[in-house]
Amino acid sequence: MTDGEPLLKLERIKKHFGAIEALRGVDMTVSRGEVVALLGDNGAGKSTLVKIIAGTYPPSSGRLMFEGEERYFASPKEAKAAGIETVYQDLSLCTNADVVANFFMGREITKRYLGIPVLQEREMEKVVAEAMRNAGTKIPSLRVNVENLSGGQRQAIELNRFVHWGGKLVVLDEPFAALGVEQTRRGLEMIRRVAAGGIGVIVITHIMEQAFQVADRLVVIRQGAVAGDLKREETTPEKVIDLITGGTLSDAGTDGDGGNSDPAYQREKTRL
Amino acid sequence: MSPARRATIEFLLDNLVWLMLIVVLAVFSATIPNYFQFGIFANIFEQSTFVGVMAIGLAIVIIAGNLDLSVESTAALSAMVTGMLFASSGVGMGISFSPAWLMPVVSLLIALAVGGIIGFLNGFFVIRVGMSAFIVTLASFIWVRGLVVAISGGRSAQNLAPSIRIIGMEDILGVPLLAWISVLCFAIFAFVMAKTTFGRYITLVGGNKDATFRAGINSDRILWSSFIVAGVLAGLAGWLLAIRTSGATANLGVGMLFNAFAAVVIGGVSLKGGIGKLPGVYAGVLLLYSIHTAINLMGLPAHFTQMILGGLVLAAVLLDTFKLRLREKLL
Ligand SMILES: Nc1ncnc2c1ncn2[C@@H]1O[C@H](COP(=O)(O)OP(=O)(O)O)[C@@H](O)[C@H]1O
Ligand SMILES: [Mg+2]
Numbered sequence: 001m002t003d004g005e006p007l008l009k010l011e012r013i014k015k016h017f018g019a020i021e022a023l024r025g026v027d028m029t030v031s032r033g034e035v036v037a038l039l040g041d042n043g044a045g046k047s048t049l050v051k052i053i054a055g056t057y058p059p060s061s062g063r064l065m066f067e068g069e070e071r072y073f074a075s076p077k078e079a080k081a082a083g084i085e086t087v088y089q090d091l092s093l094c095t096n097a098d099v100v101a102n103f104f105m106g107r108e109i110t111k112r113y114l115g116i117p118v119l120q121e122r123e124m125e126k127v128v129a130e131a132m133r134n135a136g137t138k139i140p141s142l143r144v145n146v147e148n149l150s151g152g153q154r155q156a157i158e159l160n161r162f163v164h165w166g167g168k169l170v171v172l173d174e175p176f177a178a179l180g181v182e183q184t185r186r187g188l189e190m191i192r193r194v195a196a197g198g199i200g201v202i203v204i205t206h207i208m209e210q211a212f213q214v215a216d217r218l219v220v221i222r223q224g225a226v227a228g229d230l231k232r233e234e235t236t237p238e239k240v241i242d243l244i245t246g247g248t249l250s251d252a253g254t255d256g257d258g259g260n261s262d263p264a265y266q267r268e269k270t271r272l
Numbered sequence: 273m274s275p276a277r278r279a280t281i282e283f284l285l286d287n288l289v290w291l292m293l294i295v296v297l298a299v300f301s302a303t304i305p306n307y308f309q310f311g312i313f314a315n316i317f318e319q320s321t322f323v324g325v326m327a328i329g330l331a332i333v334i335i336a337g338n339l340d341l342s343v344e345s346t347a348a349l350s351a352m353v354t355g356m357l358f359a360s361s362g363v364g365m366g367i368s369f370s371p372a373w374l375m376p377v378v379s380l381l382i383a384l385a386v387g388g389i390i391g392f393l394n395g396f397f398v399i400r401v402g403m404s405a406f407i408v409t410l411a412s413f414i415w416v417r418g419l420v421v422a423i424s425g426g427r428s429a430q431n432l433a434p435s436i437r438i439i440g441m442e443d444i445l446g447v448p449l450l451a452w453i454s455v456l457c458f459a460i461f462a463f464v465m466a467k468t469t470f471g472r473y474i475t476l477v478g479g480n481k482d483a484t485f486r487a488g489i490n491s492d493r494i495l496w497s498s499f500i501v502a503g504v505l506a507g508l509a510g511w512l513l514a515i516r517t518s519g520a521t522a523n524l525g526v527g528m529l530f531n532a533f534a535a536v537v538i539g540g541v542s543l544k545g546g547i548g549k550l551p552g553v554y555a556g557v558l559l560l561y562s563i564h565t566a567i568n569l570m571g572l573p574a575h576f577t578q579m580i581l582g583g584l585v586l587a588a589v590l591l592d593t594f595k596l597r598l599r600e601k602l603l
Pocket of ligand 2: 046047048089173
């Protein structure tokens, strides 16, 4: 797994939306089999970075090296083809379709009759049932539309989806926000298992405890730039929180909230 | 609530239009003299053809999350082009060649191409330029009709070549061939929507376009295709209309858009996108023409049809809202 060169290498990635400079030169790496936790306050630029890696939009400048080659992903399709799987912060499910249709979205099993690709529903359902069973996810029926499922069940579908499809690098943007304690524990285990299989993982979380539980390395983003890149063994939650807030926590009277790990509170802020 | 019970209720809600069709037909048959006859039902079938074929395309565009107001004018343009090329009187040029069987084929291909071009243009402005589908297709509704009047000088084409007209005169099992053509179209597109990746992607894009894009589906291409399909089907409807009327007039098909729209909504297609099935749309068309026929048979003035249809559309939209609420309760 260790052939020296990182799986993903970002060099001076910048992104601006009009006058807003969301990212101002981010450098980071992820190696095969490594779990990197990406931390940062709301609005730090984490989701923007995720979307650039996923091919949703291009960076304004900077280089993206994947498997040692400079790559430019014009669409999520190209990033996927290269082996990058992404679970977005705002889920990517079609609630008007059933669990099976969502699980296979874009990669349906088909059989050609007279050149026409015909969906193989039974085959697909079997695969999904198997994947759900392996992950211990309970969903009343795989033929129920996703709109009838809870937030936790939806998130579980997305997580199972990426585990099933695999790839070389997975990027998870706050994947546990809607999950319960037990499901989160399973999710963290799943990440370790995926990484043990040689896949690189980037996971964004607001919860320090989760980051320290699952990550090999922690990268802190503050105001669109990397504020710290630390091995887990060589740092502490307190240090990381200081980096997230720019050390303001030790100063009096600032409004840093990096230490507030209540996901509901964080989500509310994100919406603003 | 048990999943089985919920599934039953969902099934009933999804197929409500069929239930309505059966009830309406039963009530009309019992109360209106001469309604319950094979000839009447065959006639309902035949009348449903033109709006039916058009409604398929409209439904597909709506399921994909857009709107196409241009289908009626597109059908009129295809009919007029067919009439002008292959009819012998009026503005018709009376082109004819042999073998005779090639004429319906060539005229059909031309009509489909005309529809496809309009659909392509609609798609271009909506997807490439990023304009709202409502505005783009409303504009097409107007300029395409203008084009029909312009190329015909407001006059009509009559006496379509007999080798093409023959399609409007044949019947199978006592039901006109034209009606079978629309049944075939519904069968084909119901299959496409339910069983192929194209149909699956139409539904998914209508549900959440961003999600399909992220999943690597070329959602723009799917949307664009939906406009082209709607245009081609409107072209087919126009060709069938030209056959039925043995030519075309400049105001051919005026009012069909509303009927097609009504059928689509009554048939259970949600204007929000992502929801609806084509068999339901066919039931919606049949329901519409069952009511038309009943009103004719009773000798009521035609504006009654309009009032009833307006009421039905309103009821269908209300029902859509009601279904959503009921679903939420079922959770
Ligand atoms: N599509 C967009 N258009 C304009 N501004 C954006 C867009 N996406 C993100 N931003 C801005 O970029 C900054 C970083 O946002 P984001 O990456 O979502 O942060 P995080 O995920 O770390 O909370 C914020 O200031 C946000 O308002
Ligand atoms: Mg974010």
